[in-house]
Structure formats: C-alpha cells, structure tokens
Amino acid sequence: MTLAYQAISWNRQKRVYDTVMAGGVLTFLAVFVVTGLVLHSEITAEALLIRALGTGAFLLLNVVLSIGPLCRVDPRFLPMLYNRRHMGVATFLLGAAHGGFALVQFHALGDVNPLVSVLTGNTDVQRLSEFPFEWFGLFALVLLFLMAATSHDFWLANLTAPVWKALHMGVYLAYAALVLHVVLGVLQAETSPWLVGVLGLGMAWILGLHVFTGWREWCGDREHAGATADGFVEVCAVADIPENRARVVTLGGERVAVFRYDGKVSALSSVCRHQNGPLGEGCVVDGFVTCPWHGYQYLPETGASPPPFTESVPTFAVKIVMGQVWVHPRPNAPGTRVEPAKIG
Amino acid sequence: MSAPFYIGYNAKMPPATAAFLRRWVVALFVAGAGVAVALAGLQHRYGDGQFEFGIVKSFDGIISESPYPNLIVRRPIGTDAKDVRSRVLLVAPGKHGAQELVRGLEGRAVTLQGSLITRDNQSMIEVRPGTIAVQAAAVAGDDGVPLGNFTLRGEIVDSKCYFGVMKPGNLKPHKACAIRCISGGCPPVLVVRDADGMAVYFVLAGSDGGAVSSDVLDKIAEPLEITGEVERQDNVLVLKAEPGTYRRLE
Numbered sequence: 001m002t003l004a005y006q007a008i009s010w011n012r013q014k015r016v017y018d019t020v021m022a023g024g025v026l027t028f029l030a031v032f033v034v035t036g037l038v039l040h041s042e043i044t045a046e047a048l049l050i051r052a053l054g055t056g057a058f059l060l061l062n063v064v065l066s067i068g069p070l071c072r073v074d075p076r077f078l079p080m081l082y083n084r085r086h087m088g089v090a091t092f093l094l095g096a097a098h099g100g101f102a103l104v105q106f107h108a109l110g111d112v113n114p115l116v117s118v119l120t121g122n123t124d125v126q127r128l129s130e131f132p133f134e135w136f137g138l139f140a141l142v143l144l145f146l147m148a149a150t151s152h153d154f155w156l157a158n159l160t161a162p163v164w165k166a167l168h169m170g171v172y173l174a175y176a177a178l179v180l181h182v183v184l185g186v187l188q189a190e191t192s193p194w195l196v197g198v199l200g201l202g203m204a205w206i207l208g209l210h211v212f213t214g215w216r217e218w219c220g221d222r223e224h225a226g227a228t229a230d231g232f233v234e235v236c237a238v239a240d241i242p243e244n245r246a247r248v249v250t251l252g253g254e255r256v257a258v259f260r261y262d263g264k265v266s267a268l269s270s271v272c273r274h275q276n277g278p279l280g281e282g283c284v285v286d287g288f289v290t291c292p293w294h295g296y297q298y299l300p301e302t303g304a305s306p307p308p309f310t311e312s313v314p315t316f317a318v319k320i321v322m323g324q325v326w327v328h329p330r331p332n333a334p335g336t337r338v339e340p341a342k343i344g
Numbered sequence: 345m346s347a348p349f350y351i352g353y354n355a356k357m358p359p360a361t362a363a364f365l366r367r368w369v370v371a372l373f374v375a376g377a378g379v380a381v382a383l384a385g386l387q388h389r390y391g392d393g394q395f396e397f398g399i400v401k402s403f404d405g406i407i408s409e410s411p412y413p414n415l416i417v418r419r420p421i422g423t424d425a426k427d428v429r430s431r432v433l434l435v436a437p438g439k440h441g442a443q444e445l446v447r448g449l450e451g452r453a454v455t456l457q458g459s460l461i462t463r464d465n466q467s468m469i470e471v472r473p474g475t476i477a478v479q480a481a482a483v484a485g486d487d488g489v490p491l492g493n494f495t496l497r498g499e500i501v502d503s504k505c506y507f508g509v510m511k512p513g514n515l516k517p518h519k520a521c522a523i524r525c526i527s528g529g530c531p532p533v534l535v536v537r538d539a540d541g542m543a544v545y546f547v548l549a550g551s552d553g554g555a556v557s558s559d560v561l562d563k564i565a566e567p568l569e570i571t572g573e574v575e576r577q578d579n580v581l582v583l584k585a586e587p588g589t590y591r592r593l594e
Contacts, residue, residue, distance in 0.1 A: 011354075052384070076350075079350055083352065110440075121524055190388070285351065290351060
C-alpha cells in the first residue's frame with residue numbers, strides 16, 4: 001500500500017517479476033523467429049516478425065487470463081497476480097508492435113492513408129470467410145490500450161471501482177475479438193489442423209478454468225443456512241477458523257469474512273475496496289486483515305484502513321455462544337467499529 | 345495446512361511459494377518454447393518469390409503501356425538466350441503501378457533502373473523514379489496472339505507482392521494489401537494452378553484490352569472463375585474479360 005501515486009513502486013519482487021516476464025517473451029520471440037528461419041528460408045524478416053509478435057501477444061493474453069482462476073485454485077499463484085498489470089501492459093505492447101508492423105507492411109505507401117486503408121480496404125461484411133479480420137485486431141488493440149493505460153491505481157480511484165472493473169472486464173471482449181482475428185485471418189490461409197488445435201486447446205483451457213473456478217465460487221456463494229436467534233445467524237465453530245485466518249460465509253447475499261486473531265473474532269465484508277479482492281482469503285498480519293491480492297489492510301474491529309489510508313469495508317456484529325460464532329447479517333456502514341467477540 | 349501468506353510489497357516472497365512458482369515458470373518457459381516451435385513450423389504458405397530489395401540494376405527495352413506498364417526486352421531477364429522477346433511488368437515503389445512513370449512513352453526504347461522481382465517464370469521491375477532515359481523514337485509494337493476463349497479458375501493477386509515483395513502475397517491475410525496495391529495501379533494477375541500445383545499467370549484486362557484495376561477490388565484473394573479470351577503477348581498471358589462476368593466460387 002502506498003499513499004502517493006507512483007508510476008511503479010519498484011521493489012525486488014517487481015524487478016524479478018518483470019525480468020522473468022521479459023525473459024519469457026524474448027525467449028518465445030527468439031525461438032519463433034529462429035524456427036521460422038530454419039524451416040522456411042523463403043520467409044522475409046518482417047513477415048516473420050509480424051507473426052511472432054502477434055502470436056506472442058495472443059499467447060501472453062492466454063497467460064494473463066489464466067492467472068485469476070489459477071489463484072482461486074491455488075493461492076501460491078498469487079505472486080503472478082500481484083503484478084498482473086505489468087503482463088497486461090506487455091501484452092498491449094506486443095500487440096501494438098504486431099499491429100504497427102502490419103500497418104506499415106500491408107497498408108503504408110499506398111494511395112490512401114494507412115489507417116483509412118485498414119478500415120476501408122476490405123469491406124466485405126456479407127460473407128464471414130471474407131470478413132475484414134483486421135477490424136477485430138484493431139478493436140482488441142484499442143481495448144488492450146485502454147486497459148493498459150488505466151491499469152494504475154490512480155485510474156481505479158478516479159474512474160471509481162465499478163467503472164474501472166467494467167472497463168477491465170473488457171479483456172474478455174478483447175480475447176474474443178482476437179480469436180476472431182486469428183480465425184478469420186491467418187487461419188483462412190494456413191489450414192493445418194494442428195494450428196486450429198492449438199487455438200482450440202488455448203480456448204478450452206481458458207474456458208474450462210473459468211467455468212471450474214466459477215462453479216466453485218457459485219457453490220460457496222450459496223446462502224448460509226445456520227440457526228438464527230435475535231437476528232444473528234450461527235455460522236461455524238470457533239475451532240473451525242484457523243488462527244489469523246477467516247471463514248467466509250454468505251449472509252443476506254453478501255460474502256462475510258469471519259476472522260479469528262489474538263483470542264478474538266471479528267466479521268467484516270469479504271470484498272476488498274481496492275479491486276474487489278477476496279479479503280476473506282487474506283490473513284491477519286501485524287494486527288491487520290490483509291488482502292491476498294495486493295496487500296490492502298484493514299483493522300478487523302472497524303474495517304478501516306490504518307491512517308493515513310482511507311479505504312474501509314462494512315463490518316458485522318459478531319458474538320460467540322457455546323463455542324459457536326454467530327454473525328448478524330445486517331452490514332454496518334464501512335469503518336463502523338464493532339466490538340470483537342472474545343474467545344473463552 | 346494453509347499456504348504461506350504472500351504480500352507483494354514485502355522484499356521477499358515465502359520460500360515455499362518461490363519454489364512452487366519456480367517450477368511453474370520453468371514449465372511455462374518450456375511450454376512457450378514448444379508452442380513457438382510448433383506455430384512457427386506449422387505456418388508455411390509464404391511463397392518462393394524473390395525481391396532484390398536494395399539491388400538496383402540497369403535495364404534496356406521498349407515501353408508498352410497497355411494493359412499495364414511493361415518493358416519489352418530482347419531476352420528473358422536472367423538468361424543468356426538471344427533473339428527472344430520478353431515482357432517484364434513494371435511497377436513503382438510502394439503500392440503503386442508505373443503508369444505515371446511511363447506515361448507517353450509507348451513504343452519508345454528506354455534505359456531504366458530498378459530492382460528485380462521474380463517468381464516462377466515471371467519477372468517484374470520496381471522502377472526507380474527519375475531513372476527512365478529515352479534512347480530512341482517510338483516504334484510500332486507487336487500485336488498479341490489470340491489463343492482462344494477459356495474458362496479459368498484461380499485467385500486474383502497483386503502481382504508485385506505475389507511475385508516476391510510479400511511473404512505471403514496472397515490469400516486472406518494479404519487481401520487488404522492486395523486491394524491497396526491493385527488500387528494503386530499494380531497489375532492484377534489471376535493465378536491458376538494445374539493438377540500438379542504448377543502456377544500459370546494471367547494478367548487481367550477488360551474485353552477491350554485495357555486495365556481493370558478499380559473494377560476487381562472486391563474480387564481479390566478469393567476463389568473465382570473467369571471466362572474470357574486469352575492473348576499471348578510475348579511471354580505474358582493476358583486474360584480479357586469484363587470484371588462483371590467474374591464468378592465467385594463458394
């Protein structure tokens with residue numbers, strides 16, 4: 001967490017992350033180009049580069065889209081999520097390089113402006129096989145640019161979380177557009193079934209991973225059906241909650257994280273104010289509930305971030321009866337202090 | 345047992361998490377390299393044309409402007425054969441034909457400089473602007489030899505890219521570029537393949553023998569059937585038909 005905005009708050013982990021990512025991208029490009037030159041001596045450098053960059057961008061987007069659900073499956077993937085925006089920006093840069101080279105190669109030095117040529121060169125929209133695949137690529141590139149340009153927390157704060165989140169869900173639209181870009185473009189000429197197979201495998205991986213983790217989320221989001229008394233709902237035994245961790249239950253349609261720490265139990269919203277991260281999968285560190293995604297922190301008793309930070313989440317009344325934790329499903333205003341229930 | 349808790353702004357990640365990720369990163373690198381080899385290897389329809397980019401040579405011949413600018417030379421480019429007329433299509437740099445460069449030079453003997461583009465038995469010169477020097481007065485050109493009416497199936501390409509400037513220079517990925525090139529005046533050519541896959545090239549002209557560039561822009565890079573009169577102009581085959589009669593093959 002930082003108070004002042006910086007383009008990138010560099011630390012050792014970020015440097016390692018970016019170095020590994022850049023190494024992976026350069027390795028991919030180098031292997032692609034060398035393989036192309038060895039197996040197809042007739043190819044030109046610019047054509048090979050255009051295909052290598054485009055393929056690299058699409059593959060990296062597959063990785064970007066895998067990170068979120070993988071973290072739901074195994075939290076040890078979380079370091080990949082913490083700096084995911086760096087990977088998103090790298091995806092855009094690869095795509096922009098692909099698009100830029102293609103623009104020069106296929107549309108420059110003609111009788112109209114290259115950008116006009118992209119939009120008006122092939123306008124056969126009547127037949128799917130002849131549809132201008134470049135439009136899908138351009139559309140995806142614009143979306144990737146918007147997401148890369150607004151990936152910083154500055155934009156999250158100023159666009160507001162709902163707008164920012166909706167904008168960044170556009171990554172799925174960009175992915176779909178790029179699938180169409182590939183299917184209606186290069187796959188109309190390169191007809192190897194293996195190429196179709198690789199694309200299909202990637203799509204099946206992304207779709208399968210999202211469906212699987214979505215199904216698990218959906219199962220977890222079912223309304224908790226514990227006993228009720230005085231408006232409180234019995235959620236679990238104290239012993240069911242690991243020390244400094246939480247048990248997440250759905251009450252009144254909201255995910256509530258019930259944390260056990262320091263001989264006490266507190267309940268607060270499980271949705272982090274930063275990027276809607278799963279606060280209930282976080283940990284109490286130095287007395288603060290800490291989000292597993294980007295480390296945003298909240299006091300368990302108040303749901304408020306420590307000064308000078310201003311984020312806060314709703315809290316819930318909680319009590320312990322006979323070793324069982326009871327939570328009132330009505331949320332208090334974000335930052336409202338609630339006396340924690342003492343264990344024993 | 346829950347996994348060690350990771351916080352991104354700490355100096356180091358938990359060792360167990362680091363060990364876990366190291367294995368996955370290695371796997372990702374190997375998988376990425378494998379995908380790169382597979383995808384680069386499986387894409388192969390690039391074409392074997394040659395463009396002598398940056399190599400400028402001098403050529404002598406007689407200019408013919410119709411249906412598209414070409415240079416009539418006394419031997420096929422690149423061979424030692426004598427006393428054989430050969431036509432070499434001319435284009436300008438970029439996605440442009442050479443119409444402006446040779447305007448008014450019909451039948452004139454010239455020397456010009458340019459870079460050679462070749463594929464199969466086809467030759468083309470990208471003319472360097474400002475290098476055409478007229479050597480002699482106009483002479484009467486030879487008429488073409490009619491070979492009869494034929495129905496041909498193939499794909500319209502822009503000859504400049506297909507003969508060697510672009511890899512690939514045909515099919516859907518190159519469609520927009522071909523539209524741009526033909527719109528700019530590069531000769532449209534119908535590529536017809538025989539049963540053995542050998543390509544035969546037909547320069548497209550209207551029924552009056554004139555250029556058809558702007559009339560074929562919506563018919564490029566897709567399977568077509570064209571019925572028309574084929575005329576041999578030295579080594580070049582010209583297919584004369586009105587673009588409105590071209591038939592799309594589904």
